[in-house]
Amino acid sequence: MLKTKDLSKEYGNFVALNALNLDIKSGDIYCLLGANGAGKSTTINLFLGFIEPTKGKVEINNLDVSQHPIATKEYIAYIPENLMLYPNFTGLENLEYFAGLANKKYPKTQLISFLQEAGLQADAHQKRVSAYSKGMRQKVGIAIALAKNAKALLLDEPTSGLDPQASNEFSNLLLQLQAKGMATLMATHDIFRAKQIATHIGIMKQGNLLKSFKADELSLQELENLYLETIK
Amino acid sequence: MLHFIQFEIKNLLRSPFFGILSILLLVFILFAAYNGKKRVDNQLLAIETVKKTEQEFYDNHKILLDSIEKGLRKSPPQWFKNPENPLPLGAFRGAGSYAILPPALLSAISTGQSDIFPTYAKVAIGNTNAGKDNDNFENPFSTAIGQFDLAFVLGFIFPLLIIAFSYNLLSAEREQGTLRLLLSMPLNINVLLAKKIVFRYLLLFGLIIFLLIISFLLFGISLTNFDFVSFILVLGAYSFFWFLLAFMVNLLAKSSATNAMILLGSWLFFAFIIPSTVNMLAGSLYPVPSRVEFVTAQREIDKQAETEKEKILVDFYAKNPQFKRPATEGEKTWKDWWREGFAEDNYVLQLKNKLQKQYAEQAQAQRNFANSFQYFSPTILFQNKLNKIAATDTETYLSFQNSIEVFERKWTAYFETKFMKDEKLTVKDFESFPKYASVQR
Numbered sequence: 001m002l003k004t005k006d007l008s009k010e011y012g013n014f015v016a017l018n019a020l021n022l023d024i025k026s027g028d029i030y031c032l033l034g035a036n037g038a039g040k041s042t043t044i045n046l047f048l049g050f051i052e053p054t055k056g057k058v059e060i061n062n063l064d065v066s067q068h069p070i071a072t073k074e075y076i077a078y079i080p081e082n083l084m085l086y087p088n089f090t091g092l093e094n095l096e097y098f099a100g101l102a103n104k105k106y107p108k109t110q111l112i113s114f115l116q117e118a119g120l121q122a123d124a125h126q127k128r129v130s131a132y133s134k135g136m137r138q139k140v141g142i143a144i145a146l147a148k149n150a151k152a153l154l155l156d157e158p159t160s161g162l163d164p165q166a167s168n169e170f171s172n173l174l175l176q177l178q179a180k181g182m183a184t185l186m187a188t189h190d191i192f193r194a195k196q197i198a199t200h201i202g203i204m205k206q207g208n209l210l211k212s213f214k215a216d217e218l219s220l221q222e223l224e225n226l227y228l229e230t231i232k
Numbered sequence: 233m234l235h236f237i238q239f240e241i242k243n244l245l246r247s248p249f250f251g252i253l254s255i256l257l258l259v260f261i262l263f264a265a266y267n268g269k270k271r272v273d274n275q276l277l278a279i280e281t282v283k284k285t286e287q288e289f290y291d292n293h294k295i296l297l298d299s300i301e302k303g304l305r306k307s308p309p310q311w312f313k314n315p316e317n318p319l320p321l322g323a324f325r326g327a328g329s330y331a332i333l334p335p336a337l338l339s340a341i342s343t344g345q346s347d348i349f350p351t352y353a354k355v356a357i358g359n360t361n362a363g364k365d366n367d368n369f370e371n372p373f374s375t376a377i378g379q380f381d382l383a384f385v386l387g388f389i390f391p392l393l394i395i396a397f398s399y400n401l402l403s404a405e406r407e408q409g410t411l412r413l414l415l416s417m418p419l420n421i422n423v424l425l426a427k428k429i430v431f432r433y434l435l436l437f438g439l440i441i442f443l444l445i446i447s448f449l450l451f452g453i454s455l456t457n458f459d460f461v462s463f464i465l466v467l468g469a470y471s472f473f474w475f476l477l478a479f480m481v482n483l484l485a486k487s488s489a490t491n492a493m494i495l496l497g498s499w500l501f502f503a504f505i506i507p508s509t510v511n512m513l514a515g516s517l518y519p520v521p522s523r524v525e526f527v528t529a530q531r532e533i534d535k536q537a538e539t540e541k542e543k544i545l546v547d548f549y550a551k552n553p554q555f556k557r558p559a560t561e562g563e564k565t566w567k568d569w570w571r572e573g574f575a576e577d578n579y580v581l582q583l584k585n586k587l588q589k590q591y592a593e594q595a596q597a598q599r600n601f602a603n604s605f606q607y608f609s610p611t612i613l614f615q616n617k618l619n620k621i622a623a624t625d626t627e628t629y630l631s632f633q634n635s636i637e638v639f640e641r642k643w644t645a646y647f648e649t650k651f652m653k654d655e656k657l658t659v660k661d662f663e664s665f666p667k668y669a670s671v672q673r
Contacts, residue, residue: 078413084408096239097239
């Protein structure tokens, strides 16, 4: 579903990403670990078409992102580190608007069920988003992914700044989506969450993917040691 | 699309900005329409008054003449009170007919040149400057700072509201953090921006038409005419320009503050810098003699006529020997004085016409120069179009002046000829007095 082939991004002499090869299939949760500036967000931005690759290819559902910048976005949903919505609108209205932008039209009951599925409590549906916490906004983001009927999820440090309960709820949501066949690429610093939910983990440093392995190959402790050793 | 419109409407209604904008627009439009209507009403009142004065003057003389003709009264012993004499009815003591430029249907929308040029002028023999001097001066301060009319509100203030309404369509998304989420949607962001601009354009344009209709109905300004349609079309094109500019500035993907600076700078450039630069250039490249110089030159002509009086009279009597009095007949009569006066006036008129023509040609060259730059500033273009629709543009007033000159010649010819032929006026003649043919607005 999410694929890169020898993907590189350079800014002048600076190599932000170097010959990255990824293949994330439906039902996979691929966590990219790495320090700041390792190339995690660059990878996500390349999938979103926000930046153009210097070399290589990015594919979503076998479509080249550079050649099909709009069509590829039909398959993905994106939740940035700090998801912002329209503050003058309720969670439900935001969901309706973004679903509409993705050419999806649903009755109100269906939209409410998306919000419920994303774990947003019922009394928040009609409240303006300006009163929402970060965790609540993330849930609307998940509801948008559900409404879009996205096949892949791109998450850029989604749990940073969330309290442990909200973070745990978010992880559970990702696992529920995984069960439905969602392919997920998540950039994170949170080794614990990565180990908890990922099927695959990659460790990046200075634009290079130095390690890539199945999450169940290592214990949490081993993962931490490997991570610290890799980014040293 | 409906979904998008619903969202945009909700978004605007929930922002206090839109409410404030609507109230501001309503207040400005109502005040400007009221000002315009008041100005036009004052013009109509002044026109009505002078028409009444003229009517009364000629009615009274007609009644007097009728009684004289029927033998009910004797002719007044003073020649200047005798209605049988063409001069009292064509040349002096309240005589003369008014050439009138009535306000157009939509004159209320733009003051234009109406505070400089007169809208009526009394035409009588010897009144050689009719229609060129405005004896109904506006307050000079108002003339200097301009009028708060609809042309001002729509030409200068409305673009500011458009800018306030559209300067940050994309930058606000970036600044409030929603742009990344928007960009992750399967859509072309420029198309979305275009939709937002078109929506705001239609909404603001619709709002302004609604407010204009309300104010026109309230103040009794006609709106069921072709001029109103032209007015709306011109306004539509003008506001489209500002929205298009806002769209292009949004495409630059700068911050809201930068966008606002660029758009306000453009407003300043188009609405003030270009017009004042063009005026300055026109004034320097095609200087029109000052009014004082013009009046001085006219006085010089009067002086010249005085010194050349003898020659003028010799020429006059050479061409009209029948009026030459033998030296034995004693002192000149009032008729001799008037004939000689006409001869002098005709001489002066020829010279003054020549001077006026020079003055007018220079003024026209200056206007032509300024007009050739109107396409560089949509604000000038808009103002000119509105003046045209309101018939308060310079061309309309100049053609009014020309029509006054034509009327003046007819009037003078009619009464002067009767006087020269020593013909008496009859009641029947009142029907054949020259009438002013009004200029086509």
